Amino acid sequence: MSAQQSNLEILPVGVKIALALALLALLAFPFAGTDFYIQMVTRMMIMAIFAMSLDLLQGVTGLVSLGHAAFFGLAGYALTFLTPQGEAVSLWWTLPLAVLGAGLAALVIGFFVVRTHGIYFIMVTMAFAQMVFFLFFDNKALGGSDGLYINFRPTIAVAGQALVDLDDKRSMYYLTLVAMLAVYLFLRRLLWSPFGRALAGIRVNEHRMRAMGFGTFGYKLAAFTLAGGLAGLAGYLWGAQSGYINPELMGFHMSAHAIMMVVLGGMGNFAGAIVGAFTFEYLLHVFKDLPQVGGVNLGKHWQLWMGLFIVLLVTFAPRGLLGLAGRLGRRSHAAGGRSDPKDHQA
Amino acid sequence: MDLANFFIQLLNSVQYGLLLFMLAAGLTLIFGIMGVVNLAHGSFYMLGAYLAWSLGAQFGSLTLAILVGVVLSVLFGLALEWLLFRHFYHRDHLDQVLLTFGLIYIFEEFRSIFWGDDVHGVPIPDVLGASIPLTDNLSYPVYRLFMSGVCVALAIGLYLLISKTRLGMKIRAGAFNHDMAESLGINIKLIHAVVFALGVGLAAVAGMIAAPIASVYPNMGSQVLIMCFVVVVIGGIGSVRGALVAALLVGLVDTFGKVLLPQVSGMLVYILMAGVLLFKPEGLFKQ
Numbered sequence: 001m002s003a004q005q006s007n008l009e010i011l012p013v014g015v016k017i018a019l020a021l022a023l024l025a026l027l028a029f030p031f032a033g034t035d036f037y038i039q040m041v042t043r044m045m046i047m048a049i050f051a052m053s054l055d056l057l058q059g060v061t062g063l064v065s066l067g068h069a070a071f072f073g074l075a076g077y078a079l080t081f082l083t084p085q086g087e088a089v090s091l092w093w094t095l096p097l098a099v100l101g102a103g104l105a106a107l108v109i110g111f112f113v114v115r116t117h118g119i120y121f122i123m124v125t126m127a128f129a130q131m132v133f134f135l136f137f138d139n140k141a142l143g144g145s146d147g148l149y150i151n152f153r154p155t156i157a158v159a160g161q162a163l164v165d166l167d168d169k170r171s172m173y174y175l176t177l178v179a180m181l182a183v184y185l186f187l188r189r190l191l192w193s194p195f196g197r198a199l200a201g202i203r204v205n206e207h208r209m210r211a212m213g214f215g216t217f218g219y220k221l222a223a224f225t226l227a228g229g230l231a232g233l234a235g236y237l238w239g240a241q242s243g244y245i246n247p248e249l250m251g252f253h254m255s256a257h258a259i260m261m262v263v264l265g266g267m268g269n270f271a272g273a274i275v276g277a278f279t280f281e282y283l284l285h286v287f288k289d290l291p292q293v294g295g296v297n298l299g300k301h302w303q304l305w306m307g308l309f310i311v312l313l314v315t316f317a318p319r320g321l322l323g324l325a326g327r328l329g330r331r332s333h334a335a336g337g338r339s340d341p342k343d344h345q346a
Numbered sequence: 347m348d349l350a351n352f353f354i355q356l357l358n359s360v361q362y363g364l365l366l367f368m369l370a371a372g373l374t375l376i377f378g379i380m381g382v383v384n385l386a387h388g389s390f391y392m393l394g395a396y397l398a399w400s401l402g403a404q405f406g407s408l409t410l411a412i413l414v415g416v417v418l419s420v421l422f423g424l425a426l427e428w429l430l431f432r433h434f435y436h437r438d439h440l441d442q443v444l445l446t447f448g449l450i451y452i453f454e455e456f457r458s459i460f461w462g463d464d465v466h467g468v469p470i471p472d473v474l475g476a477s478i479p480l481t482d483n484l485s486y487p488v489y490r491l492f493m494s495g496v497c498v499a500l501a502i503g504l505y506l507l508i509s510k511t512r513l514g515m516k517i518r519a520g521a522f523n524h525d526m527a528e529s530l531g532i533n534i535k536l537i538h539a540v541v542f543a544l545g546v547g548l549a550a551v552a553g554m555i556a557a558p559i560a561s562v563y564p565n566m567g568s569q570v571l572i573m574c575f576v577v578v579v580i581g582g583i584g585s586v587r588g589a590l591v592a593a594l595l596v597g598l599v600d601t602f603g604k605v606l607l608p609q610v611s612g613m614l615v616y617i618l619m620a621g622v623l624l625f626k627p628e629g630l631f632k633q
Contacts, residue, residue, distance in 0.1 A: 064440050112620050115627045119383050119439055119583060123575040124623065130572045131616035138612045252572070256447040263444060301459065307451030314444045315433070
């Protein structure tokens with residue numbers, strides 16, 4: 001468990017500067033990129049929100065959930081069912097409702113799973129997510145295995161005046177960027193609040209926290225619910241952007257991808273989750289886009305490259321990119337500071 | 347539901363439960379002794395099924411295919427343990443989850459490259475192709491009885507191995523106290539390799555004997571993996587006896603759920619799991 005105890009909660013100055021530069025790059029990106037890449041970066045930011053919500057459980061509280069995608073998907077489905085066949089709905093009430101719905105589902109499932117520990121928690125979260133998966137997969141009324149289309153993107157209007165048009169790819173991009181920043185700032189604030197400190201205490205030593213009088217069940221349930229709600233925010237944005245939702249978004253592959261993103265960037269500080277989400281999504285894009293070589297379509301077998309990448313990463317760099325950068329930095333400067341995270345393509 | 351129909355469903359649920367037990371036993375042993383959570387366990391089931399299909403077509407005999415397939419999958423398990431898993435016994439569960447998830451991707455792609463993405467049927471051997479008539483229009487296939495028989499025989503073999511042999515004693519010692527067993531001169535690394543290969547072998551045999559009735563298709567390991575998780579959670583991690591009871595329970599609930607409550611059948615097993623968690627968060631047979 002020692003790997004889980006020493007998270008990089010306080011970001012080194014170098015990392016902070018790199019993050020600020022990356023934010024500037026993200027702000028400017030829509031003026032340089034094509035529609036395709038604007039959509040891709042929007043998707044990366046959505047996944048970053050999803051990964052941050054998982055990091056609250058995985059990195060901060062020390063709960064490895066293999067079913068987090070269920071809440072992501074549920075909010076996406078909520079948007080589908082709230083959008084009528086022939087017209088668009090307002091984001092003002094559908095977004096809170098979808099997030100609340102995902103949070104409520106997380107509260108109910110959390111009530112059962114939070115009482116388990118370690119390996120049980122992993123298996124049980126996966127099993128419950130699979131239950132939600134089959135609920136949608138098996139029921140034609142809920143879209144079945146094909147999923148459902150969302151015909152109209154939600155509208156954002158004030159006093160009847162359209163504020164932002166989400167059909168415009170740049171507007172969607174900036175809405176997602178604002179959401180990602182808001183979630184990041186909220187979670188960073190939460191991390192240093194008494195609540196966040198209690199969650200970190202649970203990760204390091206739950207028995208001691210209980211001995212000190214903390215009702216750890218309630219804390220963990222609250223974290224699970226909050227993380228589910230934030231995953232719902234990401235799922236809602238996904239539905240709004242892609243206009244399409246299917247059960248695969250709730251499957252355990254999706255949950256495992258999120259775990260990978262958090263580990264890839266570095267756990268417990270939320271910045272790592274963002275870096276990890278961007279890196280992972282970019283790699284996915286690269287692997288799926290590999291060329292045809294000698295009659296073999298390398299891109300078709302993207303799972304092989306991703307699988308090899310994951311296996312190599314956990315074998316040789318279990319602490320993720322930030323950890324690897326830190327280790328290399330320490331090696332070159334002897335006792336010196338950490339080097340910047342090298343990877344932040346935006 | 348009349349008596350004959352009830353009887354058929356009962357046999358089906360026992361057969362399904364026993365099949366799940368073959369997988370869950372390996373999973374729970376590997377966790378109980380080495381502390382490894384193995385998401386790729388379903389892939390071994392898939393490996394077995396594909397071996398039965400391809401070797402069966404090669405040899406023209408399912409029996410021969412199963413015998414060769416068991417040897418191949420045990421060797422595969424030993425190689426995998428030596429190359430990867432033994433370096434992860436003392437790592438975080440998180441690392442184990444990622445490693446084995448990565449392996450699922452790799453195995454699926456190798457399956458796609460070597461065996462393609464089509465669904466295949468495996469013929470039932472002629473000897474076992476008959477059906478036992480129960481009433482005028484209901485009958486029960488002999489092959490399903492054969493499957494249950496193989497599972498029962500292997501379950502008894504597993505029980506004898508673990509509780510009656512010297513090797514089993516060493517396995518139990520290793521599960522009980524790893525360091526103490528090692529300092530008493532037991533080659534714990536060898537024990538680990540044997541247990542891992544045993545788990546792979548059991549999963550592969552389950553896949554091989556299930557191939558004729560379940561057919562052979564991509565991603566067939568994932569669904570069965572999650573059912574195994576449910577079984578292991580209900581039974582209690584590390585407990586082989588718990589896995590047997592839970593597997594039979596899951597088999598009963600799933601099979602009768604599909605007949606009696608088809609609308610919610612997919613969820614019943616999970617509701618069962620939720621109920622168990624509420625009262626026994628560490629499973630029915632906690633070790």
